[in-house]
Amino acid sequence: MKRVVPHVAMLCWGVVTALPLLWAVLSSFKTDQQILTDPWSLPTTPHVENWSRAWNQADIGRYFLNSLVVVGGGLILTMLLGALVAYALARYDFRGNRIIYYTFVAAMFFPVFLALVPLFFVVQQLGLLGTYPGLILVYAAYAVPFTVFFLHSFFRTLPGEVAEAAFMDGCSHAGVFFRVMLPMARPGLVAVGIFNFLGLWNQYLLPLVLNPDPDRYVLAQGLASLSVSQGYRSDWSGLFAGLTIAMLPVLIAYVAFQRHIRAGMTAGAVK
Amino acid sequence: MKHGRLRFLFGALVPALVLHVVFVLSPYAQAFYLSLTDWTGVAGEAHYVGAGNYARLGGDSLFLDAVRNNAVMLVVVPIVTLGLGLFLASMLHLGGRDGRSGIAGSKVYQIVYFFPQLLSLVIVAVLWSFIYNPNTGLLNGVLRGIGLGSLARSWLGDPDLALPAVMAVLVWSSAGFYMVLFSAAIDGIPKELFEAALLDGAGRWDTFRRVTLPLVRDTVQVGFVYLGITALDGFAVVQVMTAGPGGPDGATEVIGLSLYRNAFTYGKFGYASAMGVALFFATLTLAVLALRAGRKERVELA
Numbered sequence: 001m002k003r004v005v006p007h008v009a010m011l012c013w014g015v016v017t018a019l020p021l022l023w024a025v026l027s028s029f030k031t032d033q034q035i036l037t038d039p040w041s042l043p044t045t046p047h048v049e050n051w052s053r054a055w056n057q058a059d060i061g062r063y064f065l066n067s068l069v070v071v072g073g074g075l076i077l078t079m080l081l082g083a084l085v086a087y088a089l090a091r092y093d094f095r096g097n098r099i100i101y102y103t104f105v106a107a108m109f110f111p112v113f114l115a116l117v118p119l120f121f122v123v124q125q126l127g128l129l130g131t132y133p134g135l136i137l138v139y140a141a142y143a144v145p146f147t148v149f150f151l152h153s154f155f156r157t158l159p160g161e162v163a164e165a166a167f168m169d170g171c172s173h174a175g176v177f178f179r180v181m182l183p184m185a186r187p188g189l190v191a192v193g194i195f196n197f198l199g200l201w202n203q204y205l206l207p208l209v210l211n212p213d214p215d216r217y218v219l220a221q222g223l224a225s226l227s228v229s230q231g232y233r234s235d236w237s238g239l240f241a242g243l244t245i246a247m248l249p250v251l252i253a254y255v256a257f258q259r260h261i262r263a264g265m266t267a268g269a270v271k
Numbered sequence: 272m273k274h275g276r277l278r279f280l281f282g283a284l285v286p287a288l289v290l291h292v293v294f295v296l297s298p299y300a301q302a303f304y305l306s307l308t309d310w311t312g313v314a315g316e317a318h319y320v321g322a323g324n325y326a327r328l329g330g331d332s333l334f335l336d337a338v339r340n341n342a343v344m345l346v347v348v349p350i351v352t353l354g355l356g357l358f359l360a361s362m363l364h365l366g367g368r369d370g371r372s373g374i375a376g377s378k379v380y381q382i383v384y385f386f387p388q389l390l391s392l393v394i395v396a397v398l399w400s401f402i403y404n405p406n407t408g409l410l411n412g413v414l415r416g417i418g419l420g421s422l423a424r425s426w427l428g429d430p431d432l433a434l435p436a437v438m439a440v441l442v443w444s445s446a447g448f449y450m451v452l453f454s455a456a457i458d459g460i461p462k463e464l465f466e467a468a469l470l471d472g473a474g475r476w477d478t479f480r481r482v483t484l485p486l487v488r489d490t491v492q493v494g495f496v497y498l499g500i501t502a503l504d505g506f507a508v509v510q511v512m513t514a515g516p517g518g519p520d521g522a523t524e525v526i527g528l529s530l531y532r533n534a535f536t537y538g539k540f541g542y543a544s545a546m547g548v549a550l551f552f553a554t555l556t557l558a559v560l561a562l563r564a565g566r567k568e569r570v571e572l573a
Binding site: 005006009010013014016017018019020021023024027035036040081082084085087088089092094100103104107109110111113114115116117118119120121122123137138140141142144145148172173174177198201202204205208209219220221223224227236239240243246247250251254258261262 | 275276278279280282283284286287288290291293294295296297298299301302305312355358359362363376377380381382383384385386387389390391392393394396397398399400401402406407409412416443446447450451500503504506507510511526527530531534535540543544546547548550551554555558
């Protein structure tokens with residue numbers, strides 16, 4: 001009896017977690033008629049056209065590519081700048097080092113909502129409202145503080161001998177960073193990189209305010225506006241297909257990098 | 272070498288610092304100033320109004336609804352999420368033979384449980400707005416299917432149920448994540464402690480209360496801060512899921528939503544900034560309280 005309770009509890013939450021997701025995926029293959037009259041049935045024939053309708057007519061494809069560009073750019077910039085700052089602050093002694101470090105770290109304690117209004121006008125005055133570069137720069141600016149915080153302690157723990165040997169061999173400072181220290185910091189970079197990717201991919205508030213042009217909507221924005229417009233049109237199957245398409249890349253990444261992602265996320269939380 | 276060092280440091284720090292000052296520090300600083308003005312977005316037309324915006328916050332019934340709702344979420348969401356996460360993690364370990372190793376299939380459970388945490392809250396909110404749909408939604412469908420059709424409700428349309436429905440979504444999206452986190456913490460507890468407890472004749476409940484719970488305290492504390500910040504936000508879920516958004520009748524209004532509406536719908540940028548400052552102090556208080564609570568009584572493992 002004592003053995004049964006834990007199994008039942010685990011199974012219950014498993015169903016609560018998985019059922020909504022499965023239901024959405026199944027519904028994306030059904031007709032509107034089937035969804036409305038019989039939400040429980042399995043799709044009789046898989047209506048793949050829901051997916052192509054969502055991808056093409058409902059612009060999910062375009063939102064997807066927009067997300068790819070903005071998140072890709074933001075992630076590369078974040079990792080490059082974050083690693084450079086963290087390394088410079090962790091391995092070099094100079095006046096103002098601590099102040100710069102705390103300037104970055106302090107930003108993690110401020111809610112983004114506080115910056116929202118002035119940020120809108122800063123981006124507008126730079127002529128970057130609704131542009132890819134604008135979003136990429138802002139994404140990076142808000143992801144760098146945590147990246148610095150995380151990698152700073154990581155670079156501190158790396159042994160210094162290899163770097164010293166490289167200096168002896170005439171390697172430049174930048175050379176030591178890119179060719180010696182960065183490869184050694186790989187586990188840390190992967191962990192914080194995954195954390196940042198998920199954070200940026202799921203970003204909603206910043207694009208909502210800074211990216212008003214529907215042609216450049218990122219996936220989260222597009223899906224939110226779609227849920228309103230398709231609701232009016234009662235194209236439920238198309239909406240479920242869009243929802244499933246939006247979940248798919250995260251699911252694929254999760255299955256492929258399952259261990260890394262769990263390690264990265266838990267490390268990010270415990271820090 | 273000396274020269275190269277300076278050039279490298281300059282190149283490594285300056286681009287990031289420029290980005291940080293322009294897009295992060297200056298907006299934060301400006302927000303404090305703007306909150307003391309009546310600015311409506313016209314350049315040069317910001318008049319100093321002192322604490323006027325803050326005084327008006329106290330009489331803004333929708334904002335007060337938002338504060339109340341965020342306060343409720345701040346208490347309920349972390350407690351339920353962490354409680355559930357801890358319960359599931361201990362079930363995972365209790366089910367094992369020695370009261371510690373995982374039960375059969377524990378790897379699969381962890382994989383499934385973790386997944387919702389990875390999804391954007393927008394995706395989660397769109398999904399759950401279908402689930403809550405009174406006519407075609409999954410929830411009422413399940414209730415009718417198992418003969419509890421009388422419990423079927425208009426979940427997001429009922430002012431008494433809308434906020435709990437929103438909170439349930441937040442709990443759903445992260446309880447599994449905390450279960451994995453707690454599970455890892457329990458794995459880190461030395462086996463000897465459990466064996467000693469068993470030898471002393473402690474039951475499973477006693478073992479959980481006396482051994483497990485004190486040793487996962489740090490995880491609970493971190494989780495509280497993270498979930499507290501999530502609960503003080505709540506913007507994405509409410510904005511996507513609820514009527515209005517924030518309805519019905521302010522039942523799901525949150526501070527972020529009030530701020531967003533006042534700024535970008537009404538153009539009251541000074542007033543909205545005052546809400547931002549209020550939110551900042553709420554977040555700061557939360558962080559300080561959590562850190563202070565954590566300092567006392569920490570259990571050291573040799």
